[in-house]
Amino acid sequence: MRLLFLLLWRNNFTIFFLLLQVISIIMLVRSNRYQQATAFNATNRFVTQTTGAVNNAREFISLRDENARLAEENAKLRARLNESAYLRDTLTIRINDTIRHQQYEYMPARVVNNSVNRRNNYLTLNRGSIDGIRPEMGVISTNGVVGIVHRVSDNYCTVISLLNEKTSVSAMISRNRFFGSVRWDGKSPGRVTLYEIDKTVPVRKGDSVVTTAYSALFPSGIFMGKVDHIAIEPGSPFYKLGIRLATDFSNLSRVYIVKNLYKDEQRILEEKNEMKEDQP
Amino acid sequence: MIITVLRLLLQFIVLMGIQVVILNNVRLGAFINPFLYVLFLLSLPVNTPKLLLLPLAFFTGLIADMFQNTPGMHASACLLLVYCRPSWLSILAPREGYEPDMTPGLRSMGLGWYIAYAGGLIFMHHFLLFFLEIFRLSEIGSTLARIGLSSCVTLSLVTIAQFLSFNPKNN
Numbered sequence: 001m002r003l004l005f006l007l008l009w010r011n012n013f014t015i016f017f018l019l020l021q022v023i024s025i026i027m028l029v030r031s032n033r034y035q036q037a038t039a040f041n042a043t044n045r046f047v048t049q050t051t052g053a054v055n056n057a058r059e060f061i062s063l064r065d066e067n068a069r070l071a072e073e074n075a076k077l078r079a080r081l082n083e084s085a086y087l088r089d090t091l092t093i094r095i096n097d098t099i100r101h102q103q104y105e106y107m108p109a110r111v112v113n114n115s116v117n118r119r120n121n122y123l124t125l126n127r128g129s130i131d132g133i134r135p136e137m138g139v140i141s142t143n144g145v146v147g148i149v150h151r152v153s154d155n156y157c158t159v160i161s162l163l164n165e166k167t168s169v170s171a172m173i174s175r176n177r178f179f180g181s182v183r184w185d186g187k188s189p190g191r192v193t194l195y196e197i198d199k200t201v202p203v204r205k206g207d208s209v210v211t212t213a214y215s216a217l218f219p220s221g222i223f224m225g226k227v228d229h230i231a232i233e234p235g236s237p238f239y240k241l242g243i244r245l246a247t248d249f250s251n252l253s254r255v256y257i258v259k260n261l262y263k264d265e266q267r268i269l270e271e272k273n274e275m276k277e278d279q280p
Numbered sequence: 281m282i283i284t285v286l287r288l289l290l291q292f293i294v295l296m297g298i299q300v301v302i303l304n305n306v307r308l309g310a311f312i313n314p315f316l317y318v319l320f321l322l323s324l325p326v327n328t329p330k331l332l333l334l335p336l337a338f339f340t341g342l343i344a345d346m347f348q349n350t351p352g353m354h355a356s357a358c359l360l361l362v363y364c365r366p367s368w369l370s371i372l373a374p375r376e377g378y379e380p381d382m383t384p385g386l387r388s389m390g391l392g393w394y395i396a397y398a399g400g401l402i403f404m405h406h407f408l409l410f411f412l413e414i415f416r417l418s419e420i421g422s423t424l425a426r427i428g429l430s431s432c433v434t435l436s437l438v439t440i441a442q443f444l445s446f447n448p449k450n451n
Contacts, residue, residue, distance in 0.1 A: 013330045017363045020338045024359065027352030028412060047346050054301050115348075117307055119414050119426075122349045158349060165414075186414075186422060187310055250307055 048124060048156050051113035059110075059253045066253055073142045104219045105259040107131060109139075112156070116189040116249045121161040123147060127257060128155040138217035138258040143246040144224045145169055145211060146255050157257075163189055163249055170215045171224055174208040176201065182209070182224065182243065189249050192225070194241040201239075203230055209243050216263045284325065284381075292320050292340070295441075300347045311426045314433040315354075317344055318405055319441055321361055322398055327380045330366055337362040350413070357409035361401050372397055386442035394442070399435050406431045 113124035139146040147159040172179035180196035207227045213220040229242030299317040341355030
């Protein structure tokens with residue numbers, strides 16, 4: 001027994017090292033598996049204040065670009081106002097109010113922290129549970145999909161960026177509505193890959209890729225980017241389509257969090273489906 | 281002793297500040313993420329107790345992790361760095377040994393020695409860090425490219441920072 005203690009004491013450096021290493025790895029694995037907030041993550045108050053200050057400075061520098069983008073969006077939205085449309089059939093307008101219930105709500109948010117050059121990128125936004133944000137809400141920018149809400153604190157939330165290996169977004173080719181899933185291969189922040197589109201489907205370079213509503217995260221038809229590379233892998237029944245993203249992740253500053261008001265209803269119904277299938 | 285502690289604390293705040301405010305926000309391409317803050321661990325005095333090195337590295341790593349939203353990843357890599365540091369110092373020791381309170385630096389030991397010392401430890405740190413980030417072997421090519429390129433950039437930054445840093449012994 002004394003020999004054991006002596007042995008332990010002689011190697012105290014290694015043992016202490018292994019102990020702390022195990023703690024680190026546990027923290028890392030837990031942070032991947034659970035969405036609960038711990039003190040050591042980016043929703044911590046001190047961290048958000050610091051990164052927020054840095055981002056304020058960056059945002060000030062990019063005000064000109066941001067103004068241009070907002071003006072462009074204003075113009076697009078103005079074009080969709082009722083006043084700017086020629087009313088061919090007044091009946092449709094009247095029916096709209098009674099048969100169309102609002103399914104998606106959009107909450108504007110500011111990016112207070114962002115990265116694009118790591119393999120797994122995250123963003124931090126200045127909206128939290130006080131504003132009704134919950135994990136697994138979609139996040140979009142004026143140009144397309146940004147990511148999915150991950151952790152939420154009172155005033156902030158972190159978002160798993162589209163540029164992250166954990167993200168897989170259901171998307172379709174807008175021309176013929178064949179769908180697959182979009183993932184990022186970790187190379188360039190401007191390009192993602194659309195998988196699981198059958199080789200028999202006609203695809204052309206320049207086809208628009210938009211979201212589907214299957215995951216209940218995003219409304220259908222949010223623009224993501226255009227096909228700019230078509231690869232056929234030998235032995236696979238699917239294409240590997242390179243997509244050039246419309247969103248420039250390296251200067252995001254204003255985004256919208258998408259609240260799907262019917263999400264729970266869809267999810268509960270779908271879960272019932274799976275339970276039935278599991279029974280023998 | 282007090283002066284050394286204060287100097288190290290100041291160095292820690294400055295390096296972590298540069299890391300968080302500037303380096304985490306600079307885009308140098310998809311494969312380059314320099315981590316200048318490891319200079320703090322590299323330039324702890326030679327006679328720092330071994331058992332003090334580990335908690336210092338652990339908390340340095342955790343603070344870096346907080347800002348990058350990766351709890352445990354930097355902590356783990358920093359622990360490996362300081363675990364290898366004493367053996368690496370004794371492998372590279374000059375014939376007459378080190379002065380006990382010496383800081384391993386460019387001025388005290390010269391450029392060739394410093395690049396071997398810092399290069400080796402930075403590579404180990406980045407190697408573990410980027411593998412923990414990806415956590416699998418399938419994209420090994422791009423992971424190795426990340427490790428190599430980032431290590432080179434970190435080593436250059438660490439070396440340049442030594443030229444710029446304030447050295448009380450020379451005044």
